[in-house]
Amino acid sequence: MTWNKIKCNRRELQLVGTLNGGQSFRWEYNKEIDEWIGVFSKTVWKLRQDDEHLQYKVIGTLLNKTSKTTKQRCDGEIFKNLLEKYFRLNFKLSDYYKEWSNKDSLFQSACKQFYGIRMLYQEPVENLFSFICSQNNHISRISTMVEKLCKHYGDKICDHEGTTYYAFPDVEKLSSPQIEAELRDLGFGYRAKFIQKSASQIVEWGGEQWFKSLQEMKYKDARLELMKLCGIGPKVSDCICLMSLNHLEALPVDTHVYQIAAQNYLPHLKGKKSVTEKMYSEIGDHFRMLYGDMAGWAHTVLFCADLKKFQQDENSVPTEENPRKRKKK
DNA sequence: GATGCACCTGACAG
DNA sequence: ACTGTCAGGTGCA
Numbered sequence: 326m327t328w329n330k331i332k333c334n335r336r337e338l339q340l341v342g343t344l345n346g347g348q349s350f351r352w353e354y355n356k357e358i359d360e361w362i363g364v365f366s367k368t369v370w371k372l373r374q375d376d377e378h379l380q381y382k383v384i385g386t387l388l389n390k391t392s393k394t395t396k397q398r399c400d401g402e403i404f405k406n407l408l409e410k411y412f413r414l415n416f417k418l419s420d421y422y423k424e425w426s427n428k429d430s431l432f433q434s435a436c437k438q439f440y441g442i443r444m445l446y447q448e449p450v451e452n453l454f455s456f457i458c459s460q461n462n463h464i465s466r467i468s469t470m471v472e473k474l475c476k477h478y479g480d481k482i483c484d485h486e487g488t489t490y491y492a493f494p495d496v497e498k499l500s501s502p503q504i505e506a507e508l509r510d511l512g513f514g515y516r517a518k519f520i521q522k523s524a525s526q527i528v529e530w531g532g533e534q535w536f537k538s539l540q541e542m543k544y545k546d547a548r549l550e551l552m553k554l555c556g557i558g559p560k561v562s563d564c565i566c567l568m569s570l571n572h573l574e575a576l577p578v579d580t581h582v583y584q585i586a587a588q589n590y591l592p593h594l595k596g597k598k599s600v601t602e603k604m605y606s607e608i609g610d611h612f613r614m615l616y617g618d619m620a621g622w623a624h625t626v627l628f629c630a631d632l633k634k635f636q637q638d639e640n641s642v643p644t645e646e647n648p649r650k651r652k653k654k
Numbered sequence: 655g656a657t658g659c660a661c662c663t664g665a666c667a668g
Numbered sequence: 669a670c671t672g673t674c675a676g677g678t679g680c681a
Contacts (some may be wrong), residue, residue, distance in 0.1 A: 342658095462662095463664080465664090465665065466663070470663095509662085511662080512663060513663085514662025515665050516662075599657095599658090603656085
């Protein structure tokens with residue numbers, strides 16, 4: 326099978342920063358051949374880049390099994406459209422980088438090395454349960470937990486080069502009562518209850534339709550609605566708003582973002598033990614003031630720069646302000 | 655309404 | 669090999 330191509334240069338899309346920046350936990354990079362393999366939309370994808378294109382192959386898919394209307398279009402443009410939507414390629418990113426650079430000198434210096442960082446447009450269900458797993462947790466363990474969810478409760482898509490690939494399970498499956506005990510046995514800890522409980526709440530409130538209504542709501546309303554779910558607080562709620570509900574002003578404030586904010590913009594917040602709700606909204610509002618209505622996307626670029634900075638600084642001497650970070654993955 | 659603390663597990667540093 | 673620490677937070681007292 327040959328590679329399909331979408332015109333898109335490296336300034337507009339940088340795969341490593343976008344796929345490995347903590348947005349999705351399902352992409353794997355093969356260094357030897359410079360290719361990515363991953364799953365979204367019940368489809369297994371291989372991706373790579375040249376200077377002028379994003380290249381892709383569809384390794385396997387369940388789409389033609391789930392709907393007849395899809396089947397007719399599967400040979401055509403459907404995969405290209407899915408990919409363009411996933412990477413939000415309709416946004417001219419370099420224009421936004423210019424805009425954010427003009428508004429903020431820190432962004433201006435950070436973005437030089439970290440161009441092409443895109444906000445993925447993810448599926449709400451996968452996004453929500455992945456980030457329930459993310460709380461108080463390492464990226465490496467989050468990835469294995471997400472894979473476990475897929476392997477045990479998702480539909481098999483295909484085998485490829487010795488690995489079996491699974492779609493992310495639907496909410497109905499995760500809502501069944503025995504799930505909590507099963508997930509505990511699988512090592513999910515206290516998150517097991519959150520997953521089962523949230524799933525049944527979502528089913529009760531209308532499943533996919535409920536997510537659709539959240540997209541149509543104002544950001545702040547959608548945020549509060551999500552926080553009614555068990556195991557979803559301010560931070561995870563903002564992750565979901567930003568990454569799968571198209572509320573690009575949503576801005577998740579985690580420990581990293583707090584550090585960045587206190588270090589560079591809001592010095593009076595330095596040295597606090599934890600992020601209170603008041604601090605949380607102060608930090609979010611500051612960035613929204615600074616960058617405007619796509620502040621969440623802009624802050625993700627800063628966040629990536631921060632992650633990578635620590636990876637590069639691995640051999641440097643840790644200080645109190647910059648403690649030794651654990652290796653990601 | 656604000657603050658403090660327990661929470662599952664395993665990856666990683668010492 | 670063998671620990672202690674702690675991670676992209678949240679619920680509950």
